[in-house]
Amino acid sequence: MAKPKLAFFKFTSCAGCLLSVLNLEDHLLDIVGAVDIVHFLMARRETQPGPYDVAFIEGAVSTPHEVEQLKEIRRQSKVLVALGNCAVTGGVPSMKNFAGSEREMEERVYSETWDIKSIPVRGLDYYVKVDEYLRGCSIDLNELVVLLKSLLLGVSPRFRPHSVCNECKLKENVCLLISKGKACMGSVSAAGCGALCPSLNRPCEGCRGPSNDANAEALAYTFVSDLGLSPEEVRRKFQKYAGNTPAFRKGAEAL
Ligand code: SF4
Ligand code: SF4
Ligand code: SF4
Incomplete structure (x- = not known):
């Protein structure tokens, strides 16, 4: 064959x-x-x-x-x-x-x-x-x-539709966003990397683009209200890897 x-x-x-x-x-x-x-x-x-x-x-x-x-x-x-x-x-x-x-x-x-x-x-x-x-x-x-x-x-692979946070929780990592005030994008980013960055004590930067249920607007407001990021810093974060996607565009334009 x-x-x-x-x-x-x-x-x-x-x-x-x-x-x-x-x-x-x-x-x-x-x-x-x-x-x-x-x-x-x-x-x-x-x-x-x-x-x-x-x-x-x-x-x-x-x-x-x-x-x-x-x-x-x-x-x-x-x-x-x-x-x-x-x-x-x-x-x-x-x-x-x-x-x-x-x-x-x-x-x-x-x-x-x-x-x-x-x-x-x-x-x-x-x-x-x-x-x-x-x-x-x-x-x-x-x-x-x-x-x-x-x-x-001859079959279609099934990749994970959920967010990096799910993988991060399975690894029992301490949450960088909640416990250390780091601007982690894991809650809106597509899983599949095994929460690579948070597992190395670095915030997720969203390099895999948005997860299926991403609420980027809510995270954008959290970055400003709870972590003190400027609207410009938030815009840049959402435009760094997947600014063309509707989900991350909402995050970039939320403020
Ligand atoms: S560190 Fe990031 S990826 Fe891990 S649970 Fe917290 S927000 Fe989610
Ligand atoms: S930046 Fe990319 S590799 Fe790192 S945790 Fe986020 S999605 Fe995974
Ligand atoms: S910049 Fe593009 S080609 Fe280079 S590693 Fe990232 S996704 Fe791959």
Whole structure:
């Protein structure tokens, strides 16, 4: 039987999620035996054209060229996976959307702008249907393994819909928000990282985007009234990783 053809692509991003794929090490060796990786420029120079069984795309869409490339990959792929928060929501690059016009941002970054054409930064599903989402900045390796195994078995993986707080409670961590007055976003952020940051005594920054039941407005008011953050600090927190999402937009615009 022919092995499934996998392809990995990079749009506007830092390459951290693709590096995470390469860091799968032992798992990768097993998986490589079961699939045919036909496009992965960070790992090998040779590429094959589509069609693909599964295409993974890291990164946000920030240029007209990426829009066209994305639509072509979608046409060529049975399953399309948004790999990491840039691809899921626009992620860190989407902070640009809230800092100024396209032209202002291009001139701030480049000395010559005559051949630069940028557009507002979006996640993949702003333009095409996305079949599976791997959240996080960067992605969680356990979730990646679950996804790869599920795809090989022809089933859809079930990821957690609840918030980071649930995982934090299961780990019996002392709550940083309530006990230490730290501006933790765990109550509005999607679980799946195992409450990584609070477990290391650092507040959650919301890198996986909003949980299903996120009440970002309430948390924004708490940050100001109970912790003394300024409205500008709150706005920046909600726009750092997922400012394009309706839930975090409500948090950013609450004050
Ligand atoms: S989600 Fe984070 S780690 Fe992954 S590509 Fe984007 S910025 Fe890099
Ligand atoms: S430390 Fe953060 S993630 Fe943990 S319970 Fe408190 S608010 Fe939730
Ligand atoms: S705790 Fe929050 S910031 Fe840290 S990895 Fe999890 S979702 Fe991201």
